Amino acid sequence: MVSLFTVLGPKWRTARARLRQGRQGRSGKAIILTTVGLLFWAAVFGVLYRVLAYFRGVEEIGPLLASKLLGLMLLSFLSILLLSNVVTALSSFFLAKDLDLLVSTPIDWLDLYIAKLGETLVHSSWMVALMAVPIFAAYGVVYHGGWAFPLAAIAVFLPLLVLPAVVGSATTLILVNVFPARRTRDLLSVITIAAAGILVLMFRLIRPEQLARPEGFRNLLDFITVLRTPTSPFLPSEWATRSIMGFLVGPFDWLELILLWSTAGAFVVLGAVLHAQLYPTGFTKAQEGAERFVRGRLWQRLIAPTTWFLSVDKREFIVKDMKLFFRDATQWSQLILLAVLVVIYLFNIRALPLFSGEQVPFFFITLVSFLNLGLAGFVLASIAARFIFPSISLEGRQMWLLRSSPLDLRALLWSKYWTGTVPLLVLALVITVLTNVLLRATGFMMVVSVGTILLLTLAIAALALGYGAVYPQFDTENAAQIPTSFGGLIFMMTTVVLLAIVIVLEAAPVYTYLQAMRNDEAVRVSIGMVLPFVAVVLVCTLATAIPLRVGLQRMEEYEF
Amino acid sequence: MIRLEGLTKRYGTFSAVDGIDLHVARGELFGFLGPNGAGKTTTLRMIAGILRPTTGRIFLRDVDLIADPRTAKAILGFIPDRPFVYEKLTGGEFLRFVASLYGQDGDVVEHRINELLDVFELTQWRDELVESYSHGMRQKLIISSAFVHRPELIVVDEPMVGLDPRGARLLKDLFRQFTGRGGTVLMSTHTLEVAQAMCDRIAIIQNGRIVARGSMAELREQTAAGDASLEDLFLRLTGGAAVRELAAVLED
Numbered sequence: 001m002v003s004l005f006t007v008l009g010p011k012w013r014t015a016r017a018r019l020r021q022g023r024q025g026r027s028g029k030a031i032i033l034t035t036v037g038l039l040f041w042a043a044v045f046g047v048l049y050r051v052l053a054y055f056r057g058v059e060e061i062g063p064l065l066a067s068k069l070l071g072l073m074l075l076s077f078l079s080i081l082l083l084s085n086v087v088t089a090l091s092s093f094f095l096a097k098d099l100d101l102l103v104s105t106p107i108d109w110l111d112l113y114i115a116k117l118g119e120t121l122v123h124s125s126w127m128v129a130l131m132a133v134p135i136f137a138a139y140g141v142v143y144h145g146g147w148a149f150p151l152a153a154i155a156v157f158l159p160l161l162v163l164p165a166v167v168g169s170a171t172t173l174i175l176v177n178v179f180p181a182r183r184t185r186d187l188l189s190v191i192t193i194a195a196a197g198i199l200v201l202m203f204r205l206i207r208p209e210q211l212a213r214p215e216g217f218r219n220l221l222d223f224i225t226v227l228r229t230p231t232s233p234f235l236p237s238e239w240a241t242r243s244i245m246g247f248l249v250g251p252f253d254w255l256e257l258i259l260l261w262s263t264a265g266a267f268v269v270l271g272a273v274l275h276a277q278l279y280p281t282g283f284t285k286a287q288e289g290a291e292r293f294v295r296g297r298l299w300q301r302l303i304a305p306t307t308w309f310l311s312v313d314k315r316e317f318i319v320k321d322m323k324l325f326f327r328d329a330t331q332w333s334q335l336i337l338l339a340v341l342v343v344i345y346l347f348n349i350r351a352l353p354l355f356s357g358e359q360v361p362f363f364f365i366t367l368v369s370f371l372n373l374g375l376a377g378f379v380l381a382s383i384a385a386r387f388i389f390p391s392i393s394l395e396g397r398q399m400w401l402l403r404s405s406p407l408d409l410r411a412l413l414w415s416k417y418w419t420g421t422v423p424l425l426v427l428a429l430v431i432t433v434l435t436n437v438l439l440r441a442t443g444f445m446m447v448v449s450v451g452t453i454l455l456l457t458l459a460i461a462a463l464a465l466g467y468g469a470v471y472p473q474f475d476t477e478n479a480a481q482i483p484t485s486f487g488g489l490i491f492m493m494t495t496v497v498l499l500a501i502v503i504v505l506e507a508a509p510v511y512t513y514l515q516a517m518r519n520d521e522a523v524r525v526s527i528g529m530v531l532p533f534v535a536v537v538l539v540c541t542l543a544t545a546i547p548l549r550v551g552l553q554r555m556e557e558y559e560f
Numbered sequence: 561m562i563r564l565e566g567l568t569k570r571y572g573t574f575s576a577v578d579g580i581d582l583h584v585a586r587g588e589l590f591g592f593l594g595p596n597g598a599g600k601t602t603t604l605r606m607i608a609g610i611l612r613p614t615t616g617r618i619f620l621r622d623v624d625l626i627a628d629p630r631t632a633k634a635i636l637g638f639i640p641d642r643p644f645v646y647e648k649l650t651g652g653e654f655l656r657f658v659a660s661l662y663g664q665d666g667d668v669v670e671h672r673i674n675e676l677l678d679v680f681e682l683t684q685w686r687d688e689l690v691e692s693y694s695h696g697m698r699q700k701l702i703i704s705s706a707f708v709h710r711p712e713l714i715v716v717d718e719p720m721v722g723l724d725p726r727g728a729r730l731l732k733d734l735f736r737q738f739t740g741r742g743g744t745v746l747m748s749t750h751t752l753e754v755a756q757a758m759c760d761r762i763a764i765i766q767n768g769r770i771v772a773r774g775s776m777a778e779l780r781e782q783t784a785a786g787d788a789s790l791e792d793l794f795l796r797l798t799g800g801a802a803v804r805e806l807a808a809v810l811e812d
Contacts, residue, residue, distance in 0.1 A: 316661075
């Protein structure tokens with residue numbers, strides 16, 4: 001036990017030092033992060049409070065609905081945690097920098113297992129745990145859980161965090177014994193992203209909104225039967241749901257809680273046994289490199305003919321970025337999620353009840369098509385945050401090479417900008433044109449949306465790159481973590497403001513157009529109609545030029 | 561070839577480099593020595609254009625690095641102490657990319673890449689991703705990259721770290737041939753035997769200031785050290801008491 005504390009000591013001290021550093025001169029950052037976090041909590045709590053308060057008012061099936069909802073949420077948590085633990089365990093058990101030191105010291109294997117399991121659990125579960133706070137708070141408040149409810153919720157939730165951590169670590173342990181660790185990392189990133197994508201896609205395709213329409217069921221009894229049936233009696237999320245709902249609306253059965261804790265305990269023991277058997281071999285295998293022979297000149301052949309007009313440094317930069325992206329499974333696998341996101345987006349537009357049943361006024365269709373611009377802009381911003389924002393940070397370790405060479409930083413920024421913008425632009429146009437076709441938007445709306453999304457994409461990409469240069473994360477090796485930084489948050493907030501400005505500016509001419517169409521009049525092109533579009537062009541041009549200029553200035557100040 | 565005038569780098573109130581004046585002539589192999597934290601790497605990174613000096617000027621072949629960095633950097637090859645390279649590029653691709661940063665491509669570059677990989681015995685690893693390279697192989701790749709654009713001046717920070725004896729010998733020969741043909745090398749190293757055997761002149765830096773400079777004979781003269789080795793001179797100039805205390809610590 002003494003050596004367990006020794007192993008955990010540096011982690012604890014690092015966290016404390018970070019916290020102390022955070023207190024010194026970073027209060028602005030902390031205030032923004034805390035405010036956004038609290039707003040998010042408040043939003044989740046508010047929505048859930050309203051839903052649960054409504055359920056509470058429904059006799060008989062109210063608690064059943066609340067229980068079903070909790071079960072679904074906890075099941076989602078369990079799935080997310082399992083995926084996240086599998087990936088995190090690979091880093092903490094096999095690739096972490098402290099492992100060489102730990103394995104070479106006479107630390108007890110059980111202490112190492114418990115310490116690394118704890119590290120995996122904390123790293124992969126903190127976000128889910130934070131998300132659970134407003135959810136449990138809403139249940140506690142609506143069903144008057146009293147002072148003991150937070151304790152009960154913690155007692156129920158803790159084993160739910162332990163179980164996926166053990167299962168995830170054990171899965172990784174087995175995989176590492178089969179494949180080399182670096183290959184396993186590639187494999188896991190593809191599997192987890194694909195699994196997450198399929199889960200989200202399936203959840204959307206089963207059209208959960210139909211559950212909210214009881215008229216779809218043959219009779220009330222069918223509906224109640226569906227609600228009463230547990231998702232699966234063997235799933236820990238189901239035991240947790242019954243415990244929580246038992247505590248809140250009764251009758252409370254200790255068996256569920258005992259089941260949760262005893263299963264978690266048993267799993268830890270089984271995990272430790274597996275660790276003792278497989279870890280030494282797995283750790284040795286993890287030291288092997290993923291040797292890969294690459295002779296292909298695909299990118300050279302693809303890009304060279306299309307970029308003949310560019311200088312050699314810009315062309316080679318684009319080729320290099322393409323190679324790095326498509327050779328790194330942790331990077332390109334994100335495209336799977338992107339594809340899922342686009343499919344769901346288009347599916348949602350198609351699922352809108354605009355053309356089924358009674359005739360929906362032309363006004364609503366145009367309104368949806370117009371507001372869709374904002375939504376598409378937000379989707380593009382999320383994609384830019386993931387793919388364009390980290391691009392400068394990812395050069396960090398190689399900046400010695402770029403800065404000691406005569407490369408013009410403008411060429412670097414230029415290459416990064418267009419490598420990110422061109423695919424984003426294609427995606428933006430595909431989304432906008434397809435949704436407008438699905439919505440049967442008019443020619444005017446098609447021109448307005450395509451023009452606006454074109455300008456917005458150029459600005460969003462510039463903002464992502466500019467903020468990425470101003471708030472670089474040179475120490476982070478994982479590109480997926482970079483957008484979750486403070487700079488990423490500020491970028492998203494700025495983009496939302498830009499989207500709001502553009503929509504507000506364009507609202508007036510679109511409304512004038514709608515009025516004219518409603519009154520069956522010809523649309524008059526007046527200054528009042530043209531001026532807002534000129535303003536949008538101006539705003540987007542500034543939002544493109546300023547971030548790139550500021551980003552370049554900041555890059556020139558980088559020191560390594 | 562390299563001229564430093566009052567070069568200073570401050571971090572807050574701490575001066576990492578404190579008013580260095582230095583001149584390295586064309587064709588010279590110049591050694592830059594000093595204890596850990598003396599300011600060697602900071603100086604070299606300023607000469608390579610990675611760090612900006614707080615005050616002072618840097619001239620590479622009479623071109624002001626601050627005023628005209630692109631012209632100055634075009635003649636420079638830099639070898640850092642830590643070999644960070646793009647893990648997902650192959651050795652051959654990395655060298656082609658570096659050449660492109662200097663505006664070079666085509667068959668001439670391909671020929672040069674083959675030559676350099678051959679010299680550093682990396683030909684069979686040419687199409688292998690850098691992530692599978694050992695530390696020494698990465699170091700060799702970075703050294704190759706510093707030569708790929710045919711520079712006139714090489715600035716190198718701890719070149720021997722990670723190299724096997726064969727690689728270290730190769731590098732020594734390469735530097736000798738390079739300076740023999742009019743190239744200039746400014747090298748920081750902790751391997752004092754290498755510095756003594758190879759360098760035409762040496763500067764010893766401590767607490768950001770040059771405390772001695774000259775050829776081995778001049779250094780001995782400055783310190784009145786008779787025929788002392790560079791190691792003895794180094795310890796005398798930088799305070800060798802710690803080494804003597806080490807024996808006492810180990811005996812305790």
